[in-house]
Amino acid sequence: MKTYIQKGNNSLLTLNHKTSKKVFVDAVVLLEGNINYTIFHLANGKQKLVAHSIKFFEPFLETHGFLRIHRSYMINPNHVKNLNQEEYKVLMNNGREAIISKRKKSIFKNLI
Structure with missing residues (x-):
């Protein structure tokens, strides 16, 4: 996986080398x-489908502050809009909801 550092320390993440899909990590x-696919939900409302599992992107994105809250979800804490403590759900700025697994409750407490 390639990453590029642009002016202003905004990292670009290359999602697919063949089609040159690149996104800013902050977006x-x-x-x-x-399973073996990952959908990137972006701040502008677009979605990008990539033929890699989340585990492939996890080491790089953790260095940028992303949190793995479920085996199916990884979030950017900068885009968290609301936390539902009773149902262990996170509402993101783009309207998407993500479930926090029972084993990741300690991460939930750190978000509060």
Whole structure:
């Protein structure tokens, strides 16, 4: 996986080398995994589908502050709009909801 550093320390993440899909890391709100595919939900409302699992992107995105809250979800804490403590759900700025797994409750407490 290639990353590029632009002026102003905004990192670009190359999602697919063949089609040259690149996004700014700060624009990524949520990653949603489904077996060997990952859907990147961006701040502008667009979605990008990539043929890699979340685990492939996890080491790089953790260095940028992303949190793995479920086996199917990884979030950018900068885009969290609301936390539902009773149902262990996170509402993101783009309107998407992500579930926090029972084993990741400690992360939930850090977000508060």
